[in-house]
Amino acid sequence: MTTFVDRVDLHIAAGNGGHGCASVHREKFKPLGGPDGGNGGRGGDVVLVVDPDVTTLLEYHHSPHRKATNGKPGEGGHRSGSDGRDLVLSVPDGTVVRDSRGEVLADLVGGGTTFVAGQGGRGGLGNAALASARRKAPGFALLGEPGTSRDLVLELKTVADVALVGYPSAGKSSLISVLSAAKPKIADYPFTTLVPNLGVVTAGGSVYTVADVPGLIPGASHGKGLGLEFLRHVERCSVLVHVLDAAALESERDPLSDLDVIEEELARYGGLADRPRVVALNKVDIPDGQELADMVREELEKRGFPVFxxxxxxxxxxxxxxxxxxxxxxAARATRPAAESTRVVIRPPAVDEAGFSVTREADGLFRVRGTKPERWVRQTDFNNDEAVGYLADRLNRLGVEQELLKQGAREGDGVAIGPEENAVVFDWEPAMVSGAEMLGRRGEDHRMEESRPAAQRRRDRESERDEALGEFDEFDPFDGRSGR
Ligand SMILES: Nc1nc2c(ncn2[C@@H]2O[C@H](COP(=O)(O)OP(=O)(O)OP(=O)(O)O)[C@@H](O)[C@H]2O)c(=O)[nH]1
Ligand SMILES: [Mg+2]
Structure with a gap:
C-alpha cells in the first residue's frame, strides 16, 4: 500500500458561474412589469491551503479530480442565484505547485499559506441588470462563465533545517529517533526508509527540524536503489549531515569512499553545493567502528568537515x-531574511482587462484577442439574436469594429474571437458604418416607448448619445472582484 506520496497530478475545476435569467415581471393588469431576471451566482474557487497537520499528498493520489460547486442560475422576481462554494484543499507545508508544463505556479511554505489555483466563473447578468435607458426590456440574459479547469502537479519538498544523508543502513533513521521524538522504522536491511521522516530537535536554546531521507547508493542518479527522487526533500534544508557507517561490513566500503560516493550523487542532483556539511561517524559503540573512526577522522577534518x-x-x-x-x-537562519511570513495568499496575476488586439492571419482570418471580448463571447447565448446583438454592441463600443475596419476587414470576412483552440468564428457584419454612429437599438419594446412622456424620451436619447460616444461605462457587478 502506498503510504506516502510526494508527487501527484491533480485535476481541478473551479465552479461555473450560474446563468443570468431573462424574465418579465407579470402581474394582473400590468402586462409590462419590466424585466426581473436575477443574476447567476459565482462559481466556487479551488483553493490550496497549507495545513501543518497534513504530511503527505496521498489524498490527491487517491482522488485526483476535484471540483468546486457551480453558481446557481438567477431566477425571476429579481432572485439572484447563490454563489458556488469554494473548494479548499489542504496540502502539506512545502508543497510546490506546477502547471502541466512544469512551470512553478506557487511554492507553499508556512501554515495557512493559500493559493487560488482555479477561479470560479462569474455569474451571468440577468435581464434586469442588463436593462438600461436604451434597452428597456432585454429579452436575453448573459451566460455564466466556466470556471478555470486545469491540470496541476503537486510536489512535496519537505521543509526541514537539517537533512541526514548517507548509505542505506548507515543509521540515519536510528539517529533521528534518538535525536528527536520521531519513531521511524529501523532495520538492518537496506532501504528500510522509503519515505522521509521528520523530527524536531531541541538543543540549547534552539529548536530545529531534521529530515531523514531514504539511503543513497552509487548510481542513485541513474535511478539505482530508490534513486535521487528523494533528494528533493533535502533541497530546502540549510545543513546537511553525512551519516557515515564506521562499522560497515562490506569490504569495499569505508567512511571516506562512502562520503565521496554520496557527494558525487549530491553533485549530480545539483543545487546543494552551498549547504554547510557536518560528518557524523556512526556506530562507534562497536569496537571496530571506533577504530575506523579514529583512522579517518583526521582526513575528514582536513577536508574541512566538522566531525562527530x-x-x-x-x-x-x-x-x-x-x-x-x-x-x-x-547561523543559516541569521543570514536569511526573517522567516517567510505565513498566511500569504497567492492569486493568479491580474490580467490587463482593458486591451484587445486584432491580427490578420495568413488565411485572411481576423483574430481578436483580449480579456473582455473573450469573456463577452463566453457570456453570449448564440441562440438568442438579441444576445448576439448585445455582443456586437459591446464589441463596437470597445472599438473592435473600428479596429477591424482600420485593418481592412470587409463584410463577410471571417473574424475569430479567442485563442486558436477555443475561438468563436463568425462572418463579420459591421454594425457600424463609420464614425461613432450606433446602429440597431436592441432590447427595446416599442409599446413602452409610446407610453413614455416626451421629456423622458428626450433624456433617454441623450443618454444614448453619451453611450455612443463611449462615456457610458457599462455596469457589471462582477467586474473587479476585489471585494472577495
Ligand atoms: N551498533 C550500532 N548499530 C546501529 C547504530 N545505528 C544504527 N544501527 C543499526 O543499523 C541498522 C540500520 O539502521 P537504520 O537507522 O535503519 O539505517 P538507515 O540509514 O536509516 O537505513 P535506510 O533507511 O535503509 O537508508 C539497524 O539494524 C540499526 O539497529 C549504532 O550507532 N550502533
Ligand atoms: Mg532509514
Missing part, C-alpha cells in the same frame, strides 16, 4: 552533534 563520532545505540556524542547542528542552523 556518535552512536545511536550508546548515545555517545549525540549532545555534541545536536548542539553543533543548532549552531549551524542558527
Amino acid at each position: 563520532e556518535v552512536s545511536a545505540v550508546s548515545r555517545k556524542g549525540l549532545k555534541e552533534l545536536s548542539y553543533a547542528l543548532a549552531g549551524a542552523v542558527d
Whole structure:
C-alpha cells in the first residue's frame, strides 16, 4: 500500500458561474412589469491551503479530480442565484505547485499559506441588470462563465533545517529517533526508509527540524536503489549531515569512499553545493567502528568537515552533534531574511482587462484577442439574436469594429474571437458604418416607448448619445472582484 506520496497530478475545476435569467415581471393588469431576471451566482474557487497537520499528498493520489460547486442560475422576481462554494484543499507545508508544463505556479511554505489555483466563473447578468435607458426590456440574459479547469502537479519538498544523508543502513533513521521524538522504522536491511521522516530537535536554546531521507547508493542518479527522487526533500534544508557507517561490513566500503560516493550523487542532483556539511561517524559503540573512526577522522577534518563520532545505540556524542547542528542552523537562519511570513495568499496575476488586439492571419482570418471580448463571447447565448446583438454592441463600443475596419476587414470576412483552440468564428457584419454612429437599438419594446412622456424620451436619447460616444461605462457587478 502506498503510504506516502510526494508527487501527484491533480485535476481541478473551479465552479461555473450560474446563468443570468431573462424574465418579465407579470402581474394582473400590468402586462409590462419590466424585466426581473436575477443574476447567476459565482462559481466556487479551488483553493490550496497549507495545513501543518497534513504530511503527505496521498489524498490527491487517491482522488485526483476535484471540483468546486457551480453558481446557481438567477431566477425571476429579481432572485439572484447563490454563489458556488469554494473548494479548499489542504496540502502539506512545502508543497510546490506546477502547471502541466512544469512551470512553478506557487511554492507553499508556512501554515495557512493559500493559493487560488482555479477561479470560479462569474455569474451571468440577468435581464434586469442588463436593462438600461436604451434597452428597456432585454429579452436575453448573459451566460455564466466556466470556471478555470486545469491540470496541476503537486510536489512535496519537505521543509526541514537539517537533512541526514548517507548509505542505506548507515543509521540515519536510528539517529533521528534518538535525536528527536520521531519513531521511524529501523532495520538492518537496506532501504528500510522509503519515505522521509521528520523530527524536531531541541538543543540549547534552539529548536530545529531534521529530515531523514531514504539511503543513497552509487548510481542513485541513474535511478539505482530508490534513486535521487528523494533528494528533493533535502533541497530546502540549510545543513546537511553525512551519516557515515564506521562499522560497515562490506569490504569495499569505508567512511571516506562512502562520503565521496554520496557527494558525487549530491553533485549530480545539483543545487546543494552551498549547504554547510557536518560528518557524523556512526556506530562507534562497536569496537571496530571506533577504530575506523579514529583512522579517518583526521582526513575528514582536513577536508574541512566538522566531525562527530556518535552512536545511536550508546548515545555517545549525540549532545555534541545536536548542539553543533543548532549552531549551524542558527547561523543559516541569521543570514536569511526573517522567516517567510505565513498566511500569504497567492492569486493568479491580474490580467490587463482593458486591451484587445486584432491580427490578420495568413488565411485572411481576423483574430481578436483580449480579456473582455473573450469573456463577452463566453457570456453570449448564440441562440438568442438579441444576445448576439448585445455582443456586437459591446464589441463596437470597445472599438473592435473600428479596429477591424482600420485593418481592412470587409463584410463577410471571417473574424475569430479567442485563442486558436477555443475561438468563436463568425462572418463579420459591421454594425457600424463609420464614425461613432450606433446602429440597431436592441432590447427595446416599442409599446413602452409610446407610453413614455416626451421629456423622458428626450433624456433617454441623450443618454444614448453619451453611450455612443463611449462615456457610458457599462455596469457589471462582477467586474473587479476585489471585494472577495
Ligand atoms: N551498533 C550500532 N548499530 C546501529 C547504530 N545505528 C544504527 N544501527 C543499526 O543499523 C541498522 C540500520 O539502521 P537504520 O537507522 O535503519 O539505517 P538507515 O540509514 O536509516 O537505513 P535506510 O533507511 O535503509 O537508508 C539497524 O539494524 C540499526 O539497529 C549504532 O550507532 N550502533
Ligand atoms: Mg532509514
